[in-house]
Amino acid sequence: MSRSVNRGSGARLALLAAPLLFVAVLFLWPVGAIVARGLTSDGPGAWDGFTGAGxxxxxxxxxxxxxxxxxxxxxxxxxxxxxxxxxxxxxxxxxxxxxxxxxxxxxxxxxxxxxxxxxxxxxxxxxxxxxxxxxxxxxxxxxxxxxxxxxxxxxxxxxxxxxxxxxxxxxxxxxxxxxxxxxxxxxxxxxxxxxxxxxxxxxxxxxxxxxxxxxxxxxxxxxxxxxxxxxxxxxxxxxxxxxxxxxxxxxxxxxxxxxxxxxxxxxxxxxxxxxxxxxxxxxxxxxxxxxxxxxxxxxxxxxxSLRPDPSGAPSLDAYRGLTADFGGVVPVKALVMSLVTAAQAGAIALAVGTLAAVAISRSHGVLSRFADAVVMLPLGVSAVTLGFGYLLALQSFPAVRESPAVLPFVQALVAMPLVVRVLVPALAAVDPRQRQAAAVLGASPARVFATVDLPVIGRSVAVAAGFAYVITLGEFGAASFLVRPGQMTLPVLIGRIMSRPGWDSAALAAACSVLLVAATIVVIALVEGLRRGESGRAEF
The missing domain is CATH 1.10.3720.10 (MetI-like)
Known part of the structure; x- marks a missing residue:
């Protein structure tokens, strides 16, 4: 009996290894960089510097x-x-x-x-x-x-x-x-x-x-x-x-x-x-x-978006501008980059969040509370602060800073807590006796999850994936610091378009926004359709 308990504890710790490492590298490192720069840099004291900045x-x-x-x-x-x-x-x-x-x-x-x-x-x-x-x-x-x-x-x-x-x-x-x-x-x-x-x-x-x-x-x-x-x-x-x-x-x-x-x-x-x-x-x-x-x-x-000229008739000129160059970036290409980056970030968030949710749902007492607190840590820092933290932390690693993989991982960190919050209640509804029966019949932990848990939480997984996708699709704070010219996402481009005066710029920003709204509504309609088939376990 003690061996089975030890094996169970070891399996839960193994499941938590990836989420803990994920949070340690992608959260604690940039936050530590902010603390180091803010409190140890040369210059006036921290309080004087803070008050001097208003x-x-x-x-x-x-x-x-x-x-x-x-x-x-x-x-x-x-x-x-x-x-x-x-x-x-x-x-x-x-x-x-x-x-x-x-x-x-x-x-x-x-x-x-x-x-x-x-x-x-x-x-x-x-x-x-x-x-x-x-x-x-x-x-x-x-x-x-x-x-x-x-x-x-x-x-x-x-x-x-x-x-x-x-x-x-x-x-x-x-x-x-x-x-x-x-x-x-x-x-x-x-x-x-x-x-x-x-x-x-x-x-x-x-x-x-x-x-x-x-x-x-x-x-x-x-x-x-x-x-x-x-x-x-x-x-x-x-x-x-x-x-x-x-x-x-x-x-x-x-x-x-x-x-x-x-x-x-x-x-x-x-x-x-x-x-x-x-x-x-x-x-x-x-x-x-x-x-x-x-x-x-x-x-x-x-x-x-249909009025690029305030005194003219409605037209599609702003939408035609989606394929034109704007400051070295084509809006349609920025949309494609957003869709690809959101898919990558959503997949990472779903994978890491699922591991964390399974470990939390199968743990009890101190371990469960500790795991839940750790994976929720990203909620304790805004996306803007995280993006700035990475800007500081990666100063000594230019090759990593320029990597296109940085942005999807950071956006995945922002979406992961939401995945955990959706999946933990769904996993709690799975009858543990079914898992035990499958294990007694010789099923491995992975097969137990695939045959017992997944059929029950399948809709919740899809809901979590949908929410993670739309959250990362529109992520703006961290991306404002981390995007590179060849990796421009549509939300960041919209912000830059809006910083330019002129009615035509406003119309182009509106047209870009309409594209993002359409993509978001399609995903949310699919998610809501899945939620209608659930018993209401998943939380917002």
């Missing part, structure tokens, strides 16, 4: 805009959570797809969409919000509303409605019954979603860079500007260190709240029901309004 103001604006964006996102996301998780109506899965699309869109695309909406000639230009903090907040809310809908909706679907019905029977009005019976069950999920949204808004790069223009700077954009504009690596390192501290605190809070936001009863069927008369009115009004709000920024992109 660090206190950057921290204040980063935290303030993240908190304001979070509050706005939660307010807009709760009605969408009810529509996608609690009510029942025809075509609900279409709304779920639309609600998922904003979060998996490249941040630079969301930035271009809102800059188009509020900028000169935009549909909402009359509001005067171009390059204002309100434009940044609204873009963040649009990008993150899916997080609230998924996290809160997942819990809301499992809340037993009988408690609210009992309160109504005892004389409570609809509002009081909802507040006293349902809200307490939702509060942990709302807090968890808010913590996740705050994390994403505090590390926002593409949206602030494109929508905020030169008026607003967060720690993320300041790091990029210090490196690219001033080439002040030490100041960038100090700012990145402070950003790491803020993100680690946000991740810790998110992890604590995430545990408290666990679904009321594991495996319980969702409590969807036909709405009451008031609910039917809410559905009839809410569905079209939600669909319009989710599609409106994307429609603005399409409209701008």
């Amino acid at each position: 660090g206190l103001g950057l921290v204040w604006f980063t935290v303030w805009q993240a908190a304001a964006s979070t509050a706005l996102t939660v307010a807009l996301g709760l009605p969408l959570a009810w529509l996608t998780a609690r009510a029942t109506f025809r075509g609900q899965w279409i709304l779920r797809v639309l609600a998922t699309v904003p979060f998996v869109l490249p941040t630079v695309v969301v930035g271009v969409a809102f800059r188009t909406l509020f900028g000169p000639g935009g549909a909402l230009a009359f509001l005067g919000l171009s390059e204002t903090v309100w434009a940044v907040l609204l873009a963040h809310a649009y990008f993150n509303v899916s997080v609230v809908a998924r996290i809160v909706g997942g819990v809301w679907a499992g809340v037993d409605p009988r408690a609210e019905r009992a309160a109504r029977t005892l004389g409570a009005g609809p509002l009081r019954a909802f507040v006293t019976a349902t809200v307490p069950a939702l509060l942990p999920a709302v807090a968890s979603a808010a913590a996740v949204v705050f994390l994403f808004c505090a590390t926002s790069f593409g949206i602030v860079l494109v929508v905020g223009g030169s008026r607003f700077r967060t720690l993320e954009t300041a790091v990029y500007q210090e490196v690219v504009g001033a080439f002040d690596l030490r100041t960038a390192s100090l700012l990145a260190l402070v950003q790491i501290v803020i993100v680690v605190l946000a991740v810790t809070l998110s992890a604590v709240l995430r545990v408290r936001a666990s679904r009321p009863s594991a495996g319980a069927a969702p409590h969807r029901h036909r709405p009451t008369r008031g609910g039917r009115i809410a559905v009839a009004a809410g569905v079209p309004v939600s669909a319009v709000l989710l599609l409106f920024p994307l429609a603005a992109l399409v409209q701008r």
Whole structure:
């Protein structure tokens, strides 16, 4: 018996070897390079260097805009959570797809969409919000509303409605019954979603860079500007260190709240029901309004891409420009590079994440918690900080720095935690007795996984692969530091196009964004189709 236990522990450690090495090389090394440059370089002390760079103001604006964006996102996301998780109506899965699309869109695309909406000639230009903090907040809310809908909706679907019905029977009005019976069950999920949204808004790069223009700077954009504009690596390192501290605190809070936001009863069927008369009115009004709000920024992109000349008739000139040279890069070739790089990064993330998920699901106690904490470490540093860390770490290794393999591995590191989060709940649902029976009959661990686990988690693997693909397809932060002229990805090219003035540049950026949106929607529609066939184990 002891030998079998030892063999089992050895197998779990062997499974963890690749993910641990992956995180050690691709995460700890660049972060260590940032710490070394920020704290040990010649010059003024760390605090003096930080304050001299306007660090206190950057921290204040980063935290303030993240908190304001979070509050706005939660307010807009709760009605969408009810529509996608609690009510029942025809075509609900279409709304779920639309609600998922904003979060998996490249941040630079969301930035271009809102800059188009509020900028000169935009549909909402009359509001005067171009390059204002309100434009940044609204873009963040649009990008993150899916997080609230998924996290809160997942819990809301499992809340037993009988408690609210009992309160109504005892004389409570609809509002009081909802507040006293349902809200307490939702509060942990709302807090968890808010913590996740705050994390994403505090590390926002593409949206602030494109929508905020030169008026607003967060720690993320300041790091990029210090490196690219001033080439002040030490100041960038100090700012990145402070950003790491803020993100680690946000991740810790998110992890604590995430545990408290666990679904009321594991495996319980969702409590969807036909709405009451008031609910039917809410559905009839809410569905079209939600669909319009989710599609409106994307429609603005399409409209701008068809108007390369503000005074001319609609044309396809911007799309013809996709095959022309722009600063030494052809947009169509950049799209192909994005698709290839995303496929490579997604495959790496899926392979390493699957190994980690299997080890975590089959471990217990300290080993399971340790493994889970290690593979989640990449969430503790933003993609921009990672990209900058690699820029520092690879200074002494020019051959590695110029290798086309660097970018896919870095993007895989960004996507791996998502793969683990999708697969661990699915693996936990596999009956361990089936594994034991297969092992007794002489099946090897690999064959046990292929014949017992894989048929159960196959859909979850496909979902994880789809999400990993779209996340890496639109990755912008790390790629901004790591791409080379012959390896230009479309999100980075869009950012560079937007930095050039002119209506024709805006139209070309919109056309490039439409391509990325189309690719993203196709993948997400396939993923959502797979999720419809699942029992709801996979988490957002």
